[in-house]
Amino acid sequence: MTSIILIADDDPVQRRLLEAMVKRFGYAAEAVDGGEEALARLTRAGADPIALLILDLVMPDLDGMGVLTRMRDAKITTPVIVQTAHGSIEAVISAMRAGAHDFVVKPVGAERLQISIKNALSADALAGEVRHISRRAQGALTFKDLVSRSAEMQRVIRLGERAAHSNIPVLIEGESGVGKELVARAIQGGSDRKGKPFVTVNCGALPANLVESILFGHEKGAFTGATEKHAGKFLEANGGTLFLDEIGELPLDIQVKLLRALQEGEIDPIGAKRPLRVDIRLISATNRNLIEQVKRGEFREDLFYRLNVFPIGIPPLRSRREDIADLARRFAARFAAEEGRNIRGMTAEALSLLTSYEWPGNVRQLENTVFRAVVLSEGDELTVAEFPQIAAHVEGYDVRVPPAPVFAPPVDAPREREIVRVEIRDPNVLPLLAPNGEMRKLNDLEKETIRFALTHYRGQMSEIARRLGIGRSTLYRKMKEYGLEEEGAEAPADSLVA
Secondary structure (H helix, E strand, C coil): CCCEEEEECCCHHHHHHHHHHHHHCCCEEEEECCHHHHHHHHCCCCCCCCCEEEEECCCCCCCHHHHHHHHHHCCCCCCEEEEECCCCHHHHHHHHHCCCCEEEECCCCHHHHHHHHHHHHHHHHHHHHHHHHHHHHHCCCCHHHCCCCCHHHHHHHHHHHHHHCCCCCEEEECCCCCCHHHHHHHHHHCCCCCCCCEEEEEHHHCCCCCHHHHHHCECCCCCCCCCCCECCHHHHCCCCEEEEECHHHCCHHHHHHHHHHHHHCEECCECCCCCEECCCEEEEEECCCHHHHHHCCCCCHHHHHHHCCEEEECCCHHHCHHHHHHHHHHHHHHHHHHHCCCCCEECHHHHHHHHHCCCCCHHHHHHHHHHHHHHHCCCCEECHHHCHHHHCCCCCEEEECCCCCCCCCCCCCCCCCEEEECCCCCCCCCCCECCCCCECCHHHHHHHHHHHHHHHCCCCHHHHHHHHCCCHHHHHHHHHHCCCHHHHHCCCHHHHCC
């Protein structure tokens, strides 16, 4: 989904100019004529989030400084670009201290505004990723950090918030790469176990002969090779949360011991003389259909009902395309910082490409794709050319390999790919923009309209005049003015008779 930029200005002419420029840059635009309306839009429940606010400093009801102050008090982190007609240094300094990201002087040029918007969105995306990584490392990640525009993900967040307020076992279901562990961490971050151990176990990666030892631990000398005592994952998670990913991969004999540990709240380490009490919050996850596994005898029915107390299904990325653009921007900002690249963001066409792709690998695939694009990029923006594998699978794009030069590398050597946008246009659609990107003149549009009408209605002048809403004399005058008399004369003779 396209980022929404909110414009707050009491001057209607300035609002229209800014709105036109913002839309030309590839963003969605909303406009209000005062500070109070801007704050109301920023805090409106259920509305699509605002990515950026362009704020006039001088407004009659609530000025720009008042808006910035109230945004800071309400902890609204939306980036702000302030605009002023005077360019007063004092006003600019005050606005920047109040939290503005940048400022522009009226009337702002298109190039200056576009750069300012890209820088502000890039900085905001990076700040969001830094907060996300920091909270995750501290075990304090909550559902407030999982921003989503998708209705399906909003349902997931609501369920997760409810689960966080109890100790109920949670089963998270979804395809690989959708972010099951992220939701599990948010559940812990919103619970009274916040900041306590969060231990992750990928059940599908455990060696068959060591599963019991890894989960429940063992005593020294309990079996050949047990030269040291091992606590096990249950004890590591004591007081916190144990996240069992891909739980459908657990062997049946271990499922029995897991069921007992959950029912009794105690574990039996291998070689131990007595069981040990543990206090854990269990969250499990799977990308399989556990019901089908139960029917096939691959998963214990009693354990399934013990785990499936509070199921949460996470939709695949292709079902929540509204989130793709925001995720891509955040990944690009993070990887650009990690790789030391000066990348301001992504072009509208690149975001459109990513949004059109099906993403079978979900968020994990998107993250790795953006990482590769950042490494490949040579400019300050990610374009379609940085996503050749994705473009090859999306209709409307073509991947061409340029011809080899005279002194070409060996045939089997990798060759650079060129991405060409293939635009499928209706021949009857009248383009409003010239090849240079500027609006076409009204005279040119009118001339093409009359020329099309002459062909479409086969030179029937009365019908053409009626359909165009003008008189026949006006039609003849305009045909003469635009040099279309010959085209009208080429129509059948009977059609020219009124």
